[in-house]
Amino acid sequence: MVPVDWYMGLAAALFLIGALGMLLRRNALVMFMCIELMLNAVNLTLISAGRVMNDLNGQVAVFFILVVAAAEVVVGLAIIVAIFRRRSTASVDELSELRG
Amino acid sequence: MAESILFVIAALAALAGAVTVVVARNPVYSAVGLLGTLFSVAVLYVIQLAHLVAAVQVIVYAGAVMTLFLFVIMLIGVDKEENRVEPLPMQRLWVGVLAGAIIAFAAGITLIGDFVWVPAASSAVIADNTNGTIQAIAEPMFTDWVLAFEATALLLTIAAAGAVVLAQFKRKAA
Numbered sequence: 116m117v118p119v120d121w122y123m124g125l126a127a128a129l130f131l132i133g134a135l136g137m138l139l140r141r142n143a144l145v146m147f148m149c150i151e152l153m154l155n156a157v158n159l160t161l162i163s164a165g166r167v168m169n170d171l172n173g174q175v176a177v178f179f180i181l182v183v184a185a186a187e188v189v190v191g192l193a194i195i196v197a198i199f200r201r202r203s204t205a206s207v208d209e210l211s212e213l214r215g
Numbered sequence: 216m217a218e219s220i221l222f223v224i225a226a227l228a229a230l231a232g233a234v235t236v237v238v239a240r241n242p243v244y245s246a247v248g249l250l251g252t253l254f255s256v257a258v259l260y261v262i263q264l265a266h267l268v269a270a271v272q273v274i275v276y277a278g279a280v281m282t283l284f285l286f287v288i289m290l291i292g293v294d295k296e297e298n299r300v301e302p303l304p305m306q307r308l309w310v311g312v313l314a315g316a317i318i319a320f321a322a323g324i325t326l327i328g329d330f331v332w333v334p335a336a337s338s339a340v341i342a343d344n345t346n347g348t349i350q351a352i353a354e355p356m357f358t359d360w361v362l363a364f365e366a367t368a369l370l371l372t373i374a375a376a377g378a379v380v381l382a383q384f385k386r387k388a389a
Contacts, residue, residue, distance in 0.1 A: 116218060117218055117219055117222045117262070120325070121222065121226075122259070122263075124325075125226045125229065125230070125259075127321060128230060128233075129229060129230070129233050129252070129256075131314065131317070131318065132230070132233040132234060132236075132237055133233065133236075133237075134314075135237060135310070135314060136236060136237035138310050139237065139307065139310065140237065142242060144242050144245075144284065144287065144288055144291070145236065145237075145242055145245050147284070148236050148245055148246065148249045148284065149236060149237065151249060151253075151276075151280070152233055152236060152249065152252065155252065155253065155256050155276075158256070158268075158272075159256055159259060159260075162259075162260055162263050162265050162268065163263060165265075166263045166264065166265075171347070171351055171352065171355055172355060172359075172360075174265050174267070174268050174347045174352055175352060175355050175356050175360055177265075177268050178268065178271065178352070178356065179360075179363055179364075179367055181268075181271060181272070181275055181276070182367040182370070182371060183367065183370065184276075184280070185275055185279065185280060185371070185374075186370050186371055186373075186374035187374075188280050188283060188284075189283070189374045189375065189377075189378045190374050190377050190378055190381070192283055192284070192287045192378075193377070193378040193381035193382045194381055195287065195291070196287060196290065196291070196381075196382055197381050197382065199290075199291050
């Protein structure tokens with residue numbers, strides 16, 4: 116059996132890559148994908164910890180995270196499309212001012 | 216043994232996909248990289264007996280969410296190069312320093328001290344209790360977590376309505 120530390124290390128690495136992408140990229144779509152990456156890393160920690168602690172609630176929590184992530188993607192992509200229609204850009208640098 | 220080999224393969228694939236998401240210039244490549252990561256994480260779920268979660272991961276994420284992503288990428292256009300002008304000078308250097316410090320801290324407390332990531336019941340766990348079949352998942356979900364379940368149903372409805380409102384094409388007056 117693979118020790119749980121390996122899973123935790125992998126999840127930490129995935130989360131770090133996602134966070135770095137969030138900080139380094141300017142394309143709103145890619146930033147969204149990095150958010151998905153971080154959510155997946157957290158899901159992996161929940162599943163791994165649930166297995167080691169012999170608790171099924173970790174998997175139930177992952178389900179709710181999946182649903183919330185799906186809702187977040189739907190609204191977020193709709194916002195990106197709406198912004199693109201007005202400004203015809205998806206770069207967050209060009210959308211830095213909060214004006215209409 | 217087979218589990219270790221499978222873990223190494225899936226972990227490397229997940230990391231490769233994640234790096235692709237960040238470094239790829241073309242958003243389509245980023246999406247494909249994310250798809251690989253999602254599949255690899257689903258494999259890791261299967262290794263850990265979370266069968267239902269793995270299936271839902273593939274159906275919802277790899278199926279629905281990635282399709283939505285690719286659809287929006289195609290809609291918005293993929294050819295545009297990101298502009299490389301730095302509004303905040305030195306920010307990348309500071310991000311690198313910060314990330315290095317965090318990695319060093321995490322590796323330090325893991326390697327030096329006898330830090331455990333998860334307080335395990337015992338080192339050799341019999342995973343009967345966490346075998347994520349549909350029956351096993353449904354039992355806590357519809358008893359202890361039923362309020363959260365209803366709340367997420369409401370959340371999904373609101374999200375769908377919000378997306379419809381946001382995506383409505385409003386013709387500009389005059």
